[in-house]
Amino acid sequence: MAPTVMNDPKLQLKGHTYWVRCATWSPDGSLLATGCADKSLRVFNAEGAEVYKVAHPDWVWCVAFSYTTKKKRIASGGLDGCVRLMEAETGREILQMKDHSSTVNAVTFNADGSKVLSGSYDKTAKLYAVSNGKTLLTLDGQNTPVLSVAFTAAEDIITGTARGEVRVSDLTGKTLQLLQAHDGPLLSLSVSADGGMLASGGGDKIAHV
DSSP states (O other): OOOHHHHOTTOOOOOOSSOEEEEEEOTTSSEEEEEETTTEEEEEETTSOEEEEEEOSSOEEEEEEEEOSSOEEEEEEETTSOEEEEETTTOOEEEEEOOOSSOEEEEEEOTTSSEEEEEETTSOEEEEETTTOOEEEEEOOOOSOEEEEEEOTTOOEEEEETTSEEEEEOTTSOEEEEEEOOSSOEEEEEEOTTSOOEEEEETTSOEEO
């Protein structure tokens, strides 16, 4: 079934005052989070009504949801280099992780919502504990900006870089696999629901599976 929003292009989510950088659905499809260059994160319901807005000090570059049986969380990253953790249903801020020294390009949660992974223009990827914001791991061997991040089904870390590389690392930071996937920046990564397939999109006008 095609998404409702695509069937009805008249449904517009208004409120932002500058270009919208990212849009992500909650796992249950009840909320849509958008990050914008107007320095705000906004969350809308499925009918297009704004639920809440969270002001940021700079452009919001990426957002991600995590829903578990115990907690519902949303993370954001942006030009201020900070990863913010909030309650998904209210926008109340819980934690700030400020280890990056440049723009946070991508954020994602692991399957059980206990960890959040970020990639940055500072050429690192960082893994944080959601419980307390502690930095669990820094992957600093990329030598190029990290533009996209994901987890495998086994919770290994996947990073995509400005050189078009896909790197798979374990939770100790050991590189398990390194592939030259694109002739240009690797802008997006997505793992299939069953964990068996990885898709990537790059600046070379190609998507790989």
